[in-house]
Amino acid sequence: MLSLWRKIRRTGRVAEPAPPLPDGERPERAAVLGGSVQIRHVDAGSCNGCEVEIGSAFGPVHDGERYGARLVASPRHADVLLVTGVVTRNMAEPLRRTFDAVPAPKLVVAVGDCARDCGVFAGAYGVAGAVRDVVPVDVEIPGCPPRPEAIVEGLRKLTGR
C-alpha cells in the first residue's frame, strides 16, 4: 500500500495537456446526453489493433474520462456503442441485438478503417459488411488503427467538452 502511494507521488501527473475542443458539427442527439457519455465497446470482428488504441485512449496519458466519456460493462448502461472491426457474419446479429439493447437516445461510433469501410478485410468471405451496413453510424474515426488522440477527439465530439 505504502509503495503504491510512493509510486503515485513519484510518477506525478502524466496526462497530456488537453488539446483544444475539436471543431466539426456535433450530432444533434449527443446534446441530450449533457456531456456525460456512457460507452459500450463492441468488437464486431477486429484484429484487436483498435482495442489496444482504445485502451490507451482511456489510459493515464490520454485520459478520455476527463472529457466525460466512460466505458461501461453492459449496453443496458450505455448511451453509445463503440464498434471496432469489420462486422463478421457471426457478429452481425449480436451487434444488431446489442444496438437494440441500448436505451434511446443512442449513438454509434465506428472506430477504425475496418469499421468504416471494411479496410484491409474488404471482400473477405466471412465479412458481412461495414458497421453502417448493419446499424446506423453517427461518428466515424478513421485510421488503421486510429491513434488514441483521434479516438479521444471523436469522443469529444459527443461529449462536447
Add this chain to the structure above:
Amino acid sequence: MNLAATGMAAAVAIGLMTALIAALLPARPALIGTGTALTGAAAVAAGAAALAGGSFSVVLPDVLPLSGVSLTLDPLGALFVAVTGGVAVAAGIYSVSYADTADLRARGVQTALPVFVVAMVLVPAAANVGTLLVCWELMALASLVLVVAEHRRGPRVASAGRWYAVMTHLGFVSVLIGLMVFVAQAPDDSFTALREAGRQLSPAVAGVVFVLTLAGFASKAGIVPLHAWLPRAHPEAPSHVSALMSAAMVNLGVYGVVRVGVDLLGGGPAWWWLLVLALGAVSAVYGILQAAMSSDLKRLLGLSTTENMGLVLIGVGAAGLFASSGDHALAALALTAALLHLVGHAAFKTVLFLAAGSVLHATGTRDLDALGGLRPVMPVTTAAFGVGALAASALPPGTAFVSEWLLLQALIHGLPAGGVAAAIAMPVAVAAVALTAGLAVATFVKAFGVGFLAKPRSDAVVDAHESPLTMLAGMGVAAVVCVVLALWPAGILPAVQAAAGGVAVSGDVILRLDQVTGALSPLLLALGLVAAVVVVAGVVRTAAVRRVRRTARLWDCGGGPMSARMEYTATSFAEPLQRVFDDVVQPELDVDVSHHQESRYLVQAVEYRRKVPDRIERRLYQPVLRLIAAWGRAGRGLAPGSVHRYLGYGFYAVCGVLILLAVTR
C-alpha cells in the same frame, strides 16, 4: 378420567389399533394415514388439556415386568406430546397418498408408522425410567424400520440405516447407563423418587449422570458432534417420516435434557449448562454452514434441524446458567424462547419436509441443481415451501423470528447476570445466534430460489405435476400453523410458559417482556411490512404509468436464448459463502480442463466438481471406524474355520475358569 387422560388413552388405543390393522390386513395407506392422523389429534387434545391444567398420572404395574408402566402428563411433557401429535396429524394426512407406493405399502412399514407415533407420544409422558427407556427404544426401532423402508432405491438407504441404528443405540446405551447410575441412588425408578434423590446426589455422581444422559439425548437431537446420522437418515427416509423425525423425534432429545437436567437433577452447577450452551452454539453454526453448502434439498433440511436444535440448546443452556446463578426470571425467559423455537421449528420443518417430499414425488429428484421452475407446475407446494422457508429464516414475519428475538433478549440481558462465565459466554452466544440467523436466510433463499423459481434445470421438472389432494392438505395444515405461530405467538405462549415453569412474556398483540424492557408485536410488524409493500408498489405503479412502455428482449449478451445451464445453481449460489468459510468447511475442489486434440489452446470441456465433506465427521468418526475395522481384521485371525481349534478354545477357556476358581476360592 379427565380430558388429558382420555386423550392419551385414545391416542394410544387408536395408534395401536391402526398398527394392528396394518399388520393383519393388506395394505391400506388411506386407513393407516387416517389412523395416524387421529392418533396425533388425540395427542394434541391430551397435551392441550394437560397444559390447561388438567394433568393426570396413571400407574399400570402389570404391563411391564419390574417397575411397571407409569405415565404422568405434566406441563413440560404435555407440550412435547402436543407438538408430536400436531406433526403426526400433518404427516398422517400426507401419507394417505404419499405412502401409496410399492415400497411404502409393505406391511412392516405400514405397521411401523403408527407405532412410531405412539412411542413418541409416550416418551414425554413416561413417569419412570423403565417406561421411558422402553418407549425410547420402541421409537428408535420403529423409526429405523421407516428409515430403511425404501431400501430398494440404492445402497445409500441401507448405509443411512446402519449409521442410524448404530448411533441411536450408542445414544440409548449412554442414556441407559446414566439413568441406571441415577436410579441406584434412589429407592425406586419413578421420577418422583428420582426428583427427591436428585437433590441429595453428590456433585460427582450428578455430573456423571448429567453428562451421560446429555450425550445420549444430544445424539437423538442431532447435536454436533453426534449428528453424523442425521444428514444421512433424514434425506433417505420417506418424506412424511423425515417430517416426523425432524420435527418431532429430535425434540425428544431436548425433552430428555430438560427433564433430567432441570427437573430430576434440579438444576446443577454452571459448567453443565455452559457445556450445553457450547454444544448448542457449535451445532447451530456448523449445522447451518453445512446446510448452506448442501445442494441436496432434504439433506439441507436435515442439517437445518441440527442448527435449530442447536439454537434450542443455546436457550436451554442459558436458562440453566441463569438458574444456577439464581436469576429465575431470566431463566424462564430463556427456556420460553427455547421451547417456543422448538414448537415453531416443528411447524416449519414439517411443512418443509412435506413440500420437499412433494417435489421428490413429482420429479424424482432432490438435487437442487436439477430442480427449478416448479412454481407454475406446482403452485401449492411452492407456496407451502415458501411459507416454511420464510418461517425458518428468522426474518419478520416468520415463526423463528419471534423465538430468536426472545432468545437474543434473554442472552443480551443475561450479561450482568452470571459472573465471569456468563460475561464470556453470552456475547459469544449472541454472535452465534446472529451468525446462524444470517446464514439461515442465505440457505433458505437458496433452497427456495434455486429449487422452485427460475427455469427448469432438467427434464425431470418439465413433466412435474402438482401432488394429490391429501398431500396438499397435509402441507396446508402445517403451513397454516406456521402462519398463525408467526403472527400470533401469544396464542401459544401461555402453554409454552406453563411448560417452561415461569412467566416471562405477556401481552396479546404486543409481547412485553416482564423482567427486562423489551416489546415486540409480530402482528403489527407484519401489517407494517404489508403496508410498506403496498405503498412502494403503488408509487412504482403511478410512476410507471406516465412513461411509455417498451418491450425489449432480455439481454443475453446478444448470443441467443439463454439455456437452463446458464442459470444460477445451488452450488454457484453457495460459492461465495464457501469462499468466506473456506478454512472452516475445507471444500474439495476438482477442476478438469480437457483440450482439443488439434490445439492445446482450444478448450473442449471444463469439468468442475466440488464436495464439502463433513470435517468433524472425518476427524472424529473415521479414526474410530478405522480402529474398529482393524480390530475386526485382527479378530479374524482367531477364527480360521477349524473345528478343532474352536473345541480347543472351549477346552482352554473352561480350564482357565476352573483354575481361576481354584486359586481365588
